Amino acid sequence: MTEKNIIAVVGATGAQGGGLARAILNDSASPFAVRAITRKPDSDNAKALAAAGAQVVQADLDDPASVKRAFDGAWGAFCVTNFWEHFSPEKEMEQAKTLADAAKDAGLKHVIWSTLEDTRKRVPVDDDRMPTLMDKYKVPHFDGKGASDHFFKESGVATTCLLTSFYWDNLIHFGMGPKPGEDGELVFALPMGDKKLPGMAVEDIGRCAYGILKRADEFSGKTVGITGEHLTGAEMAAALGKAFGRKVTYFDVPFEMYRGFDFPGAADLGNMFQYKHDFESEFCGARSVEFSRSLNPALQDFSSWLAANKDKIELTEAASG
Ligand SMILES: NC(=O)c1ccc[n+]([C@@H]2O[C@H](COP(=O)([O-])OP(=O)(O)OC[C@H]3O[C@@H](n4cnc5c(N)ncnc54)[C@H](OP(=O)(O)O)[C@@H]3O)[C@@H](O)[C@H]2O)c1
DSSP states (O other): OOOOEEEEEETTTSHHHHHHHHHHHTOTTOSEEEEEEESOTTSHHHHHHHHTTOEEEEOOTTOHHHHHHHHTTOSEEEEOOOGGGTOOHHHHHHHHHHHHHHHHHTTOSEEEEEEOOOGGGTSOTTOTTSOOBTTTBSSHHHHHHHTTHHHHHHHTSOEEEEEOOEETTHHHHSSOSOEEOTTSOEEEEESOTTOEEEEEOHHHHHHHHHHHHHTHHHHTTOEEEOOSEEEEHHHHHHHHHHHHTSOEEEEEOOHHHHHTSSSTTHHHHHHHHHHHHHTHHHHHHTOOHHHHHHHOTTOOOHHHHHHHHGGGSOOOSOOOO
């Protein structure tokens, strides 16, 4: 039996990395084996990966030596950082550098870096169309990732920078699904005006990443963008209405109102939606459905994702808008 090339999957116990780990583990003919990187090898998700055939290795992105050990002997790596755990772009950049350094040290043949745009290239900090956050960012959870691309480029390791899209799963896990308004009718609130939002099933991010690894030479040194479908808020509301068999009305939340919502990260997300709105053609243009489907023939559009997931969307909380 030929040895399989090991992919060290950062975030394997989470959404993006988990999708990649499952894509590899579910393909018995895969040329790759999964090394699941986690801080908590005893967690249920880590145990499930081990039971499905992954090697589980403990490492912490805040401990560079542990990441180097975890990458040792691997062929490639999938690298993702989780801004929402600490809300610090500086920490995210530090972790990205740790990943790039470890990839170089281990002599990896290919790395996928899950990134997003540094929005300051289009909206400099002195552009007052949206507030500057934490003194030097416009969309902190985007900017730190985009500002980290160079660590991978400078490492000399063949890297694909992967621009991901809004997870439709946010409608389940982030309370972004439709909610009843005062009259009991469902309202889908999103600050996107009449512009299109590229979205996708998070499980498809990992499946697309798997497609990239299988054609790694083609994507070395490239930035590629993936998405399941580009839809306006009104189109999403219509698809939701069809899925639930109820009227769903789109509420176009003003950016300023969204930034003022009372949850951590509201200003960051308000700026993010404004960026996607103001740069619709660039943002959508960087994320092609056809390209994503070429990497992952099972790519879901919003309606097919809804058909499989609508029962998980909580419809009962009061509308926040
Ligand atoms: N929500 C969206 O629509 C969206 C869209 C595009 C991009 N993103 C980006 O996606 C990222 C999060 O990815 P996700 O959704 O896959 O995350 P997730 O499901 O919340 O899981 C986070 C993963 O990161 C791992 N992790 C976090 N800190 C770590 C550390 N210090 N050392 C080692 N592993 C660590 C966790 O592993 P253990 O806990 O097992 O150690 C876990 O597997 C965020 O940065 C976000 O900005 C989100």
